[in-house]
Amino acid sequence: MRRFRRFAASSARSPPSTLGRNTVAQSAPSILGYAFSFFLAPLMLSKLGLRDFGIWALTGGIAQYGALLNLGAGQAASRFVALYEDDSTAVGEYLGVAYAATLSVAIALIAGALLGANLVAQAVGGVTESQMRLLLLCSVVIMVSTMLAQIVVAYPVGLRRMVPPNIALVVGACINFVASGVALLVHPTLSTYAMANAAASVAGVVVTIVVVLSVEGRIPLRLPTRSRAKELLGFSVWSQVSVVAYLVNYQTDKIVIAFAVGPAAAGAYELANRVAAAARQVGVYTQSALMPTMTADIVRGTGHKVTESYARLTERTIGLAFPVLCFVAAMSAPILRVWLGHVPQFSAVVLTALCAAYVANVATGVGYCLAFAFGDLKNIARVSAATATGNIALTVLLAPLWGVWGVLAGTVVALTVGNLVQVAVVQKRFAIPASAFVDAVGPTLVACVGLAAPLAILALTGALTSRWSAALAVVAGGGAYFAVYLLWAARNEVLPGSIARRLGVLGRRPAELPSR
Secondary structure, eight states: OHHHHHHHHHHHHSOOOOHHHHHHHHHHHHHHHHHHHHHHHHHHHHHHOHHHHHHHHHHHHHHHHHGGGGTTHHHHHHHHHHHTTTOHHHHHHHHHHHHHHHHHHHHHHHHHHHHHHHHHHHHHOSOOHHHHHHHHHHHHHHHHHHHHHHHHHHHHHHTTOOHHHHHHHHHHHHHHHHHHHHHHHHSOOHHHHHHHHHHHHHHHHHHHHHHHHHHHSOOOOOOOOHHHHHHHHHHHHHHHHHHHHHHHHHTHHHHHHHHHTOHHHHHHHHHHHHHHHHHHHHHHTTHHHHHHHHHHHHHTTOHHHHHHTHHHHHHHHHHHHHHHHHHHHHTHHHHHHHHHSSOOTTHHHHHHHHHHHHHHHHTTHHHHHHHHHTTOOHHHHHHHHHHHHHHHHHHHHHHHHHTHHHHHHHHHHHHHHHHHHHHHHHHHHTTOOHHHHHHHHHHHHHHHHHHHHHHHHHHHTTOOOSHHHHHHHHHHHHHHHHHHHHHHHHHHTOSOHHHHHHHTOOOSOOOOOOOO
């Protein structure tokens, strides 16, 4: 205990961690969460069935839409902490705005769950009103707890001291994993599983608060002035447009499928989406660390170095993301067979298509961080809104003709076009040549697609019909694929410097963002 107190005291006085360390810390809770999700999904399917799995995915998706009412204040809070880190009064007021917004959302979501349960139950079918009310309320508790935890960690994250708060989030993820597993093994009903998740989410928030207070000594909190509230909410509204677009593009499909086809089909879609989202995470895990770091660099007057490093950072990001996405897309059916023991209907094609769409998405991450740090999200918000609108239009047009395939086609086309437009908008705003993006992305994309092509042919032959043969193909094929890719990446210097040095494949230190 004394050691922890000494660590806490020294951490509170310590300078920000390096970008690499912060990146690892920010990604750890998400990676662990996906790992736990993959482990629990087969258990949940065996205990509850695909239909209940789809219903749980549906209620969670509805709660995520309700969470939009906080106007993105939690996500924006860390940026304002980085901007005003030397002014505790300002920081306290901005955090006060975020907490007030979350409290308002919690009240609205609880009311919506109580009043809308009957309507949702009737639309889904086979679920009583009382059960749906319980599921919706549990989803609300989980979502509100997530928002609260995000605001609690916004203070140390904004100061670029991201290791301790993310340790707390990892502990929270472990609590949730244990609670979920016990619920499924002891009393395998959807209601019990939902209540266990909700209770674990609350416990996770408590752990996060305790750790942040212990390490930082305090969390500044003050009643906000009208000008502070207007400034934070004015900025966060634009970032929230992108969040709305994200939900439309990545969550609406399963809701549409649940109502149009059935909960079982939505469950199959969600299984594929979880794998694709985990593969995508490799490409976006740097964003949460880059945003406050870039913001602090701008405050220090070194923002021009951020724009100058745009192409290199993009190359490094996709150097990690593209090989994973292409491998998962090529081996979608074997991966699902190894994970679940079988390949649910639609899921393999859904997984391949979503990975293809995510290729364009992860390539825009550095550009989004750049615009976020400079506080200029209006153009990105407009592109995001147009992308979501196009997705909805294509879904309405194609879903009646092709069902699940129409929904999926609309998503892939809208996402790919929208993300490429976003790249063009960002590069025009910051006077970055178009060739910078093409040169950063093109070679890695060609190499990854070419290496993945033989694996895709193997998966399509139909020879991998058993779990063991699929596992052998995934392990052996993946080993060969990534070994060859690393050799190519070493020769072309597309890996992040810290990873390259650890692998011993890159001798010189590349240019990186300045760190504090």
